[in-house]
Amino acid sequence: MKAIQYLSSEQPAVFHEVAEPLAAEGKVILEMLYSGLNHRDVWMTKGLYPNLKGGVTLGSDGVGTWEAKRYLVNPNVNWGEDALLPGDQYRILGMPDNGTFAEKILIGSDRLVEMPGHLSLQEAGGLSLAGLTAYRALINRCQLEAHERLCISGIGGGVALFALQFALARGAEVWVTSSSQDKIEKAISLGASGGYLYTEDSWHKSLNKLSGGFDVIIDSAGGLGFSQLVSMAKKGARIGIYGGSKGLIQDLSPQTIFWKHLSILGSTMGSDKDFREMVDFVAEHKIHPIIGSVYKVSDFQQGFQRMDYGAQFGKIVFDHRK
Protein backbone atom coordinates (compact mmCIF):
# COMPACT_ATOMS: atom_id res chain seq x y z
CA MET A 1 0.00 0.00 0.00
CA LYS A 2 1.01 3.63 -0.34
CA ALA A 3 1.37 6.38 2.27
CA ILE A 4 2.55 10.00 2.52
CA GLN A 5 5.67 9.94 4.65
CA TYR A 6 8.08 12.39 6.18
CA LEU A 7 11.65 11.23 5.47
CA SER A 8 13.81 14.23 6.44
CA SER A 9 13.66 18.02 6.60
CA GLU A 10 15.98 18.12 3.56
CA GLN A 11 13.31 16.80 1.23
CA PRO A 12 9.55 17.17 0.65
CA ALA A 13 7.20 14.49 1.94
CA VAL A 14 6.88 11.47 -0.39
CA PHE A 15 3.96 9.28 -1.44
CA HIS A 16 5.50 5.85 -1.67
CA GLU A 17 5.09 2.14 -1.05
CA VAL A 18 5.11 1.07 2.62
CA ALA A 19 4.40 -2.20 4.41
CA GLU A 20 0.76 -2.97 5.22
CA PRO A 21 -0.03 -2.79 8.94
CA LEU A 22 -0.23 -6.13 10.76
CA ALA A 23 -3.01 -6.95 13.21
CA ALA A 24 -2.12 -6.24 16.86
CA GLU A 25 -3.94 -6.78 20.15
CA GLY A 26 -6.35 -3.97 21.08
CA LYS A 27 -5.94 -2.41 17.66
CA VAL A 28 -7.93 -2.51 14.46
CA ILE A 29 -7.06 -1.93 10.82
CA LEU A 30 -9.00 1.03 9.48
CA GLU A 31 -9.29 1.45 5.71
CA MET A 32 -8.97 5.16 5.07
CA LEU A 33 -11.54 6.94 2.89
CA TYR A 34 -10.59 10.61 3.36
CA SER A 35 -7.99 12.40 5.47
CA GLY A 36 -7.53 16.08 6.24
CA LEU A 37 -4.46 18.31 6.11
CA ASN A 38 -3.42 20.47 9.07
CA HIS A 39 -0.71 23.10 9.26
CA ARG A 40 1.27 20.80 11.52
CA ASP A 41 1.82 18.44 8.54
CA VAL A 42 3.19 21.37 6.53
CA TRP A 43 5.43 22.62 9.40
CA MET A 44 6.90 19.12 9.63
CA THR A 45 7.90 18.90 5.99
CA LYS A 46 9.85 22.14 6.55
CA GLY A 47 11.58 20.75 9.63
CA LEU A 48 9.69 23.25 11.81
CA TYR A 49 8.33 20.79 14.38
CA PRO A 50 9.92 19.18 17.44
CA ASN A 51 11.06 15.53 17.64
CA LEU A 52 10.81 14.74 13.93
CA LYS A 53 11.49 11.13 12.97
CA GLY A 54 12.14 9.89 9.40
CA GLY A 55 9.93 7.22 7.81
CA VAL A 56 6.73 8.23 9.60
CA THR A 57 3.33 8.45 7.89
CA LEU A 58 1.91 11.97 8.33
CA GLY A 59 -1.71 12.94 9.00
CA SER A 60 -3.89 13.40 12.08
CA ASP A 61 -7.39 13.60 10.61
CA GLY A 62 -9.47 11.10 8.80
CA VAL A 63 -12.45 8.89 8.31
CA GLY A 64 -12.28 5.22 7.45
CA THR A 65 -14.14 1.93 7.52
CA TRP A 66 -13.83 -0.99 9.89
CA GLU A 67 -16.30 -3.90 9.93
CA ALA A 68 -18.60 -2.06 7.49
CA LYS A 69 -18.98 1.02 9.72
CA ARG A 70 -17.49 4.48 9.23
CA TYR A 71 -15.38 6.01 11.95
CA LEU A 72 -13.69 9.31 12.68
CA VAL A 73 -10.13 9.12 13.98
CA ASN A 74 -9.45 10.76 17.34
CA PRO A 75 -5.91 12.14 16.86
CA ASN A 76 -4.98 12.01 20.55
CA VAL A 77 -2.36 9.51 21.63
CA ASN A 78 -2.12 9.04 25.42
CA TRP A 79 -3.91 12.18 26.59
CA GLY A 80 -4.19 10.42 29.96
CA GLU A 81 -6.80 10.25 32.71
CA ASP A 82 -7.09 13.95 33.53
CA ALA A 83 -9.49 15.69 31.13
CA LEU A 84 -8.15 19.07 32.30
CA LEU A 85 -4.54 18.57 31.16
CA PRO A 86 -2.63 16.16 28.89
CA GLY A 87 -0.23 13.73 30.55
CA ASP A 88 3.54 13.61 30.00
CA GLN A 89 3.21 10.85 27.39
CA TYR A 90 0.77 12.88 25.26
CA ARG A 91 1.37 12.87 21.49
CA ILE A 92 -0.58 13.81 18.39
CA LEU A 93 -1.20 11.11 15.79
CA GLY A 94 1.02 11.56 12.72
CA MET A 95 4.43 12.10 14.37
CA PRO A 96 6.17 10.22 15.91
CA ASP A 97 3.41 7.57 15.50
CA ASN A 98 2.26 6.71 11.97
CA GLY A 99 -0.74 8.85 11.01
CA THR A 100 -3.71 8.81 8.68
CA PHE A 101 -2.24 9.57 5.23
CA ALA A 102 -2.25 5.89 4.20
CA GLU A 103 -4.53 3.34 2.59
CA LYS A 104 -4.80 1.44 5.88
CA ILE A 105 -3.83 2.36 9.43
CA LEU A 106 -3.37 0.36 12.60
CA ILE A 107 -5.18 2.17 15.40
CA GLY A 108 -6.60 1.53 18.86
CA SER A 109 -10.33 0.79 18.69
CA ASP A 110 -10.74 3.35 21.50
CA ARG A 111 -9.50 6.03 19.06
CA LEU A 112 -12.52 5.55 16.79
CA VAL A 113 -15.77 7.47 17.10
CA GLU A 114 -18.69 6.65 14.83
CA MET A 115 -19.12 9.19 12.05
CA PRO A 116 -22.22 11.39 12.51
CA GLY A 117 -24.75 10.47 9.82
CA HIS A 118 -25.31 14.01 8.48
CA LEU A 119 -21.68 14.39 7.37
CA SER A 120 -20.39 13.63 3.89
CA LEU A 121 -17.20 11.57 3.78
CA GLN A 122 -15.17 14.62 2.76
CA GLU A 123 -16.56 16.67 5.65
CA ALA A 124 -15.81 13.85 8.06
CA GLY A 125 -12.26 13.53 6.72
CA GLY A 126 -11.37 17.10 7.69
CA LEU A 127 -13.02 17.36 11.10
CA SER A 128 -10.87 15.73 13.77
CA LEU A 129 -7.85 17.85 14.72
CA ALA A 130 -9.08 21.34 13.86
CA GLY A 131 -12.55 20.64 15.24
CA LEU A 132 -11.09 19.36 18.50
CA THR A 133 -8.72 22.34 18.86
CA ALA A 134 -11.47 24.88 18.15
CA TYR A 135 -13.90 23.15 20.52
CA ARG A 136 -11.56 23.07 23.49
CA ALA A 137 -10.19 26.58 22.96
CA LEU A 138 -13.58 28.17 22.53
CA ILE A 139 -16.04 26.14 24.57
CA ASN A 140 -13.95 24.48 27.24
CA ARG A 141 -11.18 27.06 27.86
CA CYS A 142 -12.82 30.39 26.93
CA GLN A 143 -16.31 29.25 28.01
CA LEU A 144 -18.01 31.21 25.22
CA GLU A 145 -21.64 32.00 26.06
CA ALA A 146 -24.57 32.65 23.72
CA HIS A 147 -24.92 36.35 24.57
CA GLU A 148 -21.21 37.12 24.00
CA ARG A 149 -19.25 38.74 21.18
CA LEU A 150 -16.26 36.84 19.78
CA CYS A 151 -13.36 37.88 17.55
CA ILE A 152 -11.58 35.17 15.57
CA SER A 153 -8.27 36.19 14.00
CA GLY A 154 -7.21 34.80 10.62
CA ILE A 155 -10.51 33.25 9.55
CA GLY A 156 -8.78 31.49 6.64
CA GLY A 157 -7.36 29.02 9.19
CA GLY A 158 -8.80 25.54 9.53
CA VAL A 159 -9.25 25.82 13.30
CA ALA A 160 -10.55 29.40 12.97
CA LEU A 161 -13.30 28.31 10.59
CA PHE A 162 -14.51 25.59 12.97
CA ALA A 163 -14.47 28.19 15.75
CA LEU A 164 -16.78 30.34 13.61
CA GLN A 165 -19.22 27.48 13.04
CA PHE A 166 -19.18 26.35 16.69
CA ALA A 167 -19.63 29.90 18.03
CA LEU A 168 -22.56 30.56 15.71
CA ALA A 169 -24.15 27.26 16.74
CA ARG A 170 -23.72 28.39 20.35
CA GLY A 171 -25.60 31.59 19.52
CA ALA A 172 -22.70 34.05 19.91
CA GLU A 173 -22.02 37.12 17.77
CA VAL A 174 -18.88 36.56 15.71
CA TRP A 175 -16.47 38.95 14.03
CA VAL A 176 -13.38 37.92 12.09
CA THR A 177 -10.06 39.23 10.81
CA SER A 178 -8.21 38.11 7.71
CA SER A 179 -5.58 39.08 5.14
CA SER A 180 -8.24 38.63 2.47
CA GLN A 181 -11.45 40.59 1.90
CA ASP A 182 -12.80 37.60 0.00
CA LYS A 183 -12.38 35.37 3.07
CA ILE A 184 -14.14 38.00 5.23
CA GLU A 185 -17.06 38.04 2.79
CA LYS A 186 -17.22 34.24 2.89
CA ALA A 187 -17.25 34.32 6.70
CA ILE A 188 -20.10 36.85 6.61
CA SER A 189 -22.02 34.58 4.24
CA LEU A 190 -21.64 31.82 6.85
CA GLY A 191 -23.08 34.06 9.58
CA ALA A 192 -20.28 36.33 10.87
CA SER A 193 -21.42 39.87 11.70
CA GLY A 194 -18.44 41.46 9.98
CA GLY A 195 -14.70 41.57 9.74
CA TYR A 196 -11.60 43.62 9.10
CA LEU A 197 -8.31 43.16 7.23
CA TYR A 198 -5.50 42.74 9.77
CA THR A 199 -3.14 43.95 7.07
CA GLU A 200 -4.57 47.52 7.19
CA ASP A 201 -3.11 50.25 9.41
CA SER A 202 -4.97 50.71 12.71
CA TRP A 203 -7.31 47.83 11.82
CA HIS A 204 -7.90 47.07 15.48
CA LYS A 205 -9.17 50.59 16.19
CA SER A 206 -11.64 50.37 13.29
CA LEU A 207 -12.80 46.86 14.25
CA ASN A 208 -13.17 47.84 17.90
CA LYS A 209 -15.33 50.80 16.91
CA LEU A 210 -17.42 48.77 14.47
CA SER A 211 -18.04 45.86 16.82
CA GLY A 212 -18.10 47.50 20.26
CA GLY A 213 -15.27 45.29 21.64
CA PHE A 214 -15.04 41.59 22.50
CA ASP A 215 -15.86 39.26 25.39
CA VAL A 216 -13.77 36.47 23.85
CA ILE A 217 -10.92 36.53 21.32
CA ILE A 218 -9.14 33.54 19.86
CA ASP A 219 -5.86 33.65 18.01
CA SER A 220 -3.25 31.38 16.45
CA ALA A 221 -0.83 34.02 15.18
CA GLY A 222 0.70 35.77 18.22
CA GLY A 223 3.45 38.10 16.97
CA LEU A 224 2.99 41.83 16.50
CA GLY A 225 -0.78 41.67 16.01
CA PHE A 226 -1.51 40.09 19.39
CA SER A 227 -1.37 43.29 21.45
CA GLN A 228 -3.73 44.87 18.92
CA LEU A 229 -6.18 42.03 19.47
CA VAL A 230 -5.88 42.52 23.22
CA SER A 231 -6.65 46.24 22.82
CA MET A 232 -10.14 45.24 21.58
CA ALA A 233 -10.88 43.10 24.65
CA LYS A 234 -13.70 44.24 26.92
CA LYS A 235 -13.27 44.18 30.70
CA GLY A 236 -13.18 40.57 31.92
CA ALA A 237 -12.53 39.18 28.42
CA ARG A 238 -10.98 35.76 27.81
CA ILE A 239 -8.31 35.42 25.12
CA GLY A 240 -7.56 31.92 23.84
CA ILE A 241 -4.23 31.14 22.16
CA TYR A 242 -3.79 27.85 20.29
CA GLY A 243 -0.96 28.74 17.87
CA GLY A 244 1.98 31.06 17.41
CA SER A 245 2.59 31.22 13.65
CA LYS A 246 3.85 34.82 13.78
CA GLY A 247 6.25 34.35 16.64
CA LEU A 248 6.84 36.17 19.90
CA ILE A 249 4.18 38.42 21.35
CA GLN A 250 5.48 41.97 21.63
CA ASP A 251 4.38 45.30 23.11
CA LEU A 252 1.81 43.71 25.36
CA SER A 253 1.10 46.04 28.24
CA PRO A 254 0.71 44.36 31.64
CA GLN A 255 -1.45 47.35 32.63
CA THR A 256 -3.98 46.45 29.93
CA ILE A 257 -4.14 42.87 31.22
CA PHE A 258 -4.60 43.66 34.89
CA TRP A 259 -6.67 46.81 34.52
CA LYS A 260 -9.19 45.03 32.28
CA HIS A 261 -9.09 41.81 34.35
CA LEU A 262 -8.22 39.78 31.26
CA SER A 263 -7.64 36.03 31.19
CA ILE A 264 -5.15 34.70 28.64
CA LEU A 265 -5.74 30.99 28.13
CA GLY A 266 -3.45 28.61 26.27
CA SER A 267 -5.07 25.60 24.63
CA THR A 268 -3.71 22.58 22.78
CA MET A 269 -5.82 19.95 21.04
CA GLY A 270 -8.32 18.56 23.59
CA SER A 271 -8.96 15.56 25.81
CA ASP A 272 -10.73 12.41 24.62
CA LYS A 273 -13.77 13.78 26.46
CA ASP A 274 -13.52 17.02 24.45
CA PHE A 275 -13.31 14.95 21.27
CA ARG A 276 -16.50 13.02 22.03
CA GLU A 277 -18.26 16.24 23.08
CA MET A 278 -17.10 17.99 19.90
CA VAL A 279 -18.46 15.18 17.69
CA ASP A 280 -21.76 15.22 19.64
CA PHE A 281 -21.93 19.02 19.25
CA VAL A 282 -21.36 18.71 15.48
CA ALA A 283 -24.07 16.04 15.28
CA GLU A 284 -26.54 17.93 17.48
CA HIS A 285 -26.20 21.20 15.53
CA LYS A 286 -25.87 19.44 12.15
CA ILE A 287 -22.66 21.35 11.46
CA HIS A 288 -21.10 20.72 8.06
CA PRO A 289 -17.34 21.35 8.04
CA ILE A 290 -16.36 23.71 5.22
CA ILE A 291 -14.32 21.88 2.59
CA GLY A 292 -12.01 24.11 0.54
CA SER A 293 -10.36 21.61 -1.79
CA VAL A 294 -10.21 17.88 -2.38
CA TYR A 295 -7.18 16.15 -3.92
CA LYS A 296 -6.48 12.55 -4.79
CA VAL A 297 -3.95 11.46 -2.20
CA SER A 298 -1.36 11.00 -4.96
CA ASP A 299 -1.68 14.78 -5.68
CA PHE A 300 -1.05 15.67 -2.03
CA GLN A 301 1.76 18.14 -2.88
CA GLN A 302 -0.84 20.52 -4.35
CA GLY A 303 -2.69 20.50 -1.04
CA PHE A 304 0.50 21.10 0.96
CA GLN A 305 1.39 24.03 -1.31
CA ARG A 306 -2.08 25.53 -1.06
CA MET A 307 -1.89 25.53 2.72
CA ASP A 308 1.66 26.88 2.68
CA TYR A 309 0.54 29.86 0.56
CA GLY A 310 -2.44 30.43 2.89
CA ALA A 311 -4.77 30.27 -0.14
CA GLN A 312 -7.32 27.95 1.48
CA PHE A 313 -10.74 28.73 2.91
CA GLY A 314 -12.03 25.47 4.30
CA LYS A 315 -10.30 22.19 4.95
CA ILE A 316 -7.99 20.60 2.42
CA VAL A 317 -8.82 16.89 2.22
CA PHE A 318 -7.26 13.90 0.51
CA ASP A 319 -9.28 11.18 -1.21
CA HIS A 320 -7.83 7.72 -0.44
CA ARG A 321 -10.42 5.73 -2.38
CA LYS A 322 -9.17 3.81 -5.40
Ligand SMILES: NC(=O)c1ccc[n+]([C@@H]2O[C@H](COP(=O)([O-])OP(=O)(O)OC[C@H]3O[C@@H](n4cnc5c(N)ncnc54)[C@H](OP(=O)(O)O)[C@@H]3O)[C@@H](O)[C@H]2O)c1
Ligand atom coordinates in the same frame (compact mmCIF):
# COMPACT_ATOMS: atom_id res chain seq x y z
N1 LIG B 1 -2.39 24.05 19.80
C1 LIG B 1 -3.01 23.20 18.99
O1 LIG B 1 -3.54 22.19 19.42
C2 LIG B 1 -3.09 23.52 17.54
C3 LIG B 1 -3.96 22.81 16.72
C4 LIG B 1 -4.09 23.18 15.39
C5 LIG B 1 -3.32 24.23 14.90
N2 LIG B 1 -2.42 24.85 15.71
C6 LIG B 1 -1.61 25.96 15.21
O2 LIG B 1 -2.48 27.02 14.86
C7 LIG B 1 -2.01 27.67 13.70
C8 LIG B 1 -3.09 27.61 12.63
O3 LIG B 1 -3.29 26.26 12.27
P1 LIG B 1 -4.33 25.86 11.13
O4 LIG B 1 -4.19 24.40 10.88
O5 LIG B 1 -5.67 26.43 11.44
O6 LIG B 1 -3.60 26.60 9.91
P2 LIG B 1 -4.09 27.14 8.56
O7 LIG B 1 -5.37 26.49 8.19
O8 LIG B 1 -2.94 27.07 7.64
O9 LIG B 1 -4.38 28.69 8.90
C9 LIG B 1 -3.42 29.65 9.00
C10 LIG B 1 -4.16 31.01 8.99
O10 LIG B 1 -3.47 31.89 9.87
C11 LIG B 1 -3.93 33.19 9.56
N3 LIG B 1 -2.89 34.18 9.79
C12 LIG B 1 -1.70 34.30 9.18
N4 LIG B 1 -1.06 35.42 9.60
C13 LIG B 1 -1.87 35.98 10.53
C14 LIG B 1 -1.77 37.15 11.33
N5 LIG B 1 -0.71 37.95 11.28
N6 LIG B 1 -2.81 37.43 12.17
C15 LIG B 1 -3.89 36.64 12.22
N7 LIG B 1 -4.05 35.52 11.48
C16 LIG B 1 -3.03 35.20 10.65
C17 LIG B 1 -4.29 33.20 8.07
O11 LIG B 1 -5.64 33.65 7.98
P3 LIG B 1 -6.16 34.48 6.72
O12 LIG B 1 -5.94 33.57 5.55
O13 LIG B 1 -7.59 34.72 7.01
O14 LIG B 1 -5.36 35.74 6.65
C18 LIG B 1 -4.11 31.73 7.66
O15 LIG B 1 -5.10 31.27 6.79
C19 LIG B 1 -0.71 26.97 13.31
O16 LIG B 1 0.37 27.67 13.90
C20 LIG B 1 -0.84 25.61 13.94
O17 LIG B 1 0.39 25.02 14.19
C21 LIG B 1 -2.31 24.52 17.01
